[in-house]
Amino acid sequence: MTQSPEALTSQLLKTAKKAGADAADAMVLQGTSLSIEVRAGALEQAERSEGIDLGLRVFVGQKSATVSASDTRVETIEEMAARAIAMAREAPDDAYAGLATPEQLAVDYDISALQLADATPEPSPASLQDDAARAEASALENKEISQVQSASAGYSARQVHFAASNGFSGGYHRTNRGLSCVAIAGTGTGMERDYDGDSRTFQSDLRSPEEIGQQAAARAVERLDARKPPTGCFDVLFDERISASLIGHLLMAINGSSVARGASWLRDAMGEAVLPDHLSLVEDPHRPRAASSRPFDAEGLPTKPRNIVEDGVLKSWTLDLATGRKLSMGSTANATRGTSSAPSPASSNVALTQGTASREDLIRDMGTGLLVTSMIGSTINPNTGDYSRGAAGFWVEKGEITGAINECTIAGNLRDMLRNLVPANDARRHLSRVVPSLLVPGMTLAGN
Known part of the structure; x- marks a missing residue:
């Protein structure tokens, strides 16, 4: 079973201490992203990625080092800790580096009040393509637009967790939904281009594709x-x-x-x-x-x-x-x-x-x-x-x-x-x- 980001940071810290670190902190980022680009009404490019990144910082006295990986296997985490310790021992002393004291740490925070993530389901590739196509079509309704360089829509979701040997452990989820359009007006050496776009945490806040396409077109025409x-x-x-x-x-x-x-x-x-x-x-x-x-x-x-x-x-x-x-x-x-x-x-x-x-x-x-x-x-x-x-x-x-x-x-x-x-x-x-x-x-x- 895949471990959660919280469990992975805990494992990183335990492994670092076992390898000889005096102190350590760890960060895990896990996320997905989806992007769609449309040109001339057809799908031009579609990309989807899913991944996880692990980061470990260790302290050996006043020396420190940071390593990272994108593999969650136990042997990889053990290798990360061993390499970080070896690197730290060769690093110069840094009198200013070090973790926060326990009394400095955040407690009793309200993540929900920040509204960092949209609970709405991840949009389908078809819905993103439709948004990009509508933005492109809207821009092309302006007769002075010779072409649309790109119309793209995207979505990302990311889980962040941070923990340290001073006792801190915390994380949050973040989402983003975006849409953009780049329009070109004129021909030959008289071409000018401009853009419009929007990026929001909540999909419902995103401006309409039609508005974005129209604005991109109007801005390009103004530059002629x-x-x-x-x-x-x-x-x-x-x-x-x-x-x-x-x-x-x-x-x-x-x-x-x-x-x-x-x-x-x-x-x-x-x-x-x-x-x-x-x-x-x-x-x-x-x-x-x-x-x-x-x-x-x-x-x-x-x-x-x-x-x-x-x-x-x-x-x-x-x-x-x-x-x-x-x-x-x-x-x-x-x-x-x-x-x-x-x-x-x-x-x-x-x-x-x-x-x-x-x-x-x-x-x-x-x-x-x-x-x-x-x-x-x-x-x-x-x-x-x-x-x-x-x-x-x-x-x-x-x-x-x-x-x-x-x-x-x-x-x-x-x-x-x-x-x-x-x-x-x-x-x-x-x-x-x-x-x-x-x-x-x-x-x-x-x-x-």
Whole structure:
């Protein structure tokens, strides 16, 4: 009989202790995924996978090592433990590595309140194919669409269990249902493409295939006849689809791994203003139906909401146990890990304070500038925050969109950009990063 993830983590720990580990933790991921792609109304590709991954981290004094496998046989688990012990004995001492103390561990958490998994049965391949075909057909109803590059639908379910020799043992089930469509407008060298898609924990929350296909088509058509913008200093409005990338740069800069190495443009900014005074950035790992919600982190610590930025002022780094110890601080319960790696810090669900103006209001008020809807490439200096990215979108003249823009570069410094940004009120609340469209004044544009 196949063992459960909980039983496998217990077996991994027992085997590691028997092999000579002073302490250990183990993670088991078991899941299934199904994806369907349609092209020209016919099935293009179908994939289904089922698998299980085992991860074991052992400690021998202040030395540690991590091994992984995808085989649950007893002899494989014994070999994992033996190899991990041998590797750990050759590793250098790490004064900051180690498990949580028993009093730090999560207890009495309510997994059901997070609504991480949909109890609805797994969709059939036929139903996924139908969704993808409907999205494609909807996009092709737009006469300016020359073809649909891809229309795909997918589903995944995963069981996660984590246990450690300090007494922690816990797990949860997570599901995801997705649908996307990429449409191409125009012909020859005048082709332009764009996309739309949706990804949800609960299948009933997913937007309709028709809406996704129509939106993908409309976005592709809007990009036809694109030109380069003028070179100069202009306001730039980051569309809600890509605005979370700006907050992502902030999150990377306050990650404990970056701060502990001194490789962050915010390394000395604790207690300083990094956003406008009226804006806050809040993390909530307990938001129901959100993709990054979790009751405990990858070291067994209880997760909880925290203010990362409060009224513009930076209040918290993002830490796991090791980076917290390096910085003489406590963990913020943000450890994440895969089966083949040791824990590292990462944020979960975050939300930026929304503004009162709509995106259309910001377009009207910005006068002349660039509305960015897609970006490519990235040159970000992690030490200085200097920012440069390729961009495409729409030119705004006298508060109105006048045409599509491509092949340009936008540049600035993240410290200045974030401190002066203006938010709209259009953030989608089901996403892990709830960030509205963001207006950044006075960026440098390189075009014609």
